[in-house]
Amino acid sequence: MSTTDDYSQGVSIATLTDPPDAETLAKNIANAIVSRSNLRFASASARTAALAGVAAPVEGMESWLQDVNKKYVYDGSIWVEVPLKAKAFATLTSSTGTTSGEILTGLSITMPTKAGTTYLLQASGLLRSTLVNDRIDLLIRRGTTTSGTQVGGGVLFTKVVSTGETASAYGVDTPGAGTTTWVVTINGVGSGTVDLTASAAFPAVFTVDEQ
The missing domain is CATH 3.40.1620.70 (YefM-like fold)
Known part of the structure; x- marks a missing residue:
């Protein structure tokens, strides 16, 4: 048998x-x-x-x-x-702290990267300000702090006090071989107190795709 x-x-x-x-x-x-x-x-x-x-x-x-x-x-x-290419995904489902300057939002991705490979970075969320017509930048930086290398710049929106405006930031980066960290920051260009608001219904999202 x-x-x-x-x-x-x-x-x-x-x-x-x-x-x-x-x-x-x-x-x-x-x-x-x-x-x-x-x-x-x-x-x-x-x-x-x-x-x-x-x-x-x-x-x-x-x-x-x-x-x-x-x-x-x-x-x-x-x-x-x-999928044969690397992809990373991060979300926020609670509001970040507020600021009138640039701060880290809490959206961060760390992943192994390859030499000579380009990565597409995309971030989105609801930006709000206490100042009518305030401008908020949604930025992507390589590194772990707000002083890191900027690799993505978002659309600049005119804000309203309560409802806010959805914004998306895009960037491409070729960091080389090793382990790379990218973070998403917001910067209030005006004098209002700004924040990136996330909820279960509308989370703030950050993705990195190997191209």
Whole structure:
């Protein structure tokens, strides 16, 4: 009677007591191993055509599509794309402190970075001021303090006292190899007391995407 592999992956291994059958032996091993490897197809349509019937995809199966250069994992019902580039995400769900100068908002991302690779940085949130028509800068800096290198500048908005204005900051950075930290700051250009307000309904968000 055949047995399975030592890793409990369902690969059927013939025993010495099984009737000799080289074709069955080779096919059982090959099919089990191939189905657990990263399958390569020219396109999604080629994958659909190949993975049908007894070769239908099963949960956890991996595939690579050569026409779009993307990797996927089958979740039991659909093929889900597997991101191959680094991405980091940070949110705030409570209001930051207020200031009439530049302060850290609490939005910060630290991640490993690669030499020669560009990173897209995006931050957004609700900015408010106690001064009508006050101007607030939403900035992204490389480093851990407000004196860090500015790599992103937001749109400058005219503020109202109570309702505020949503703002987004964008930047690109090529920090080099190592571990890099970016922070989001706000700077009240006028004399009003300003803040970046976050809530469960409208969080302040900061993302970094490897390009």
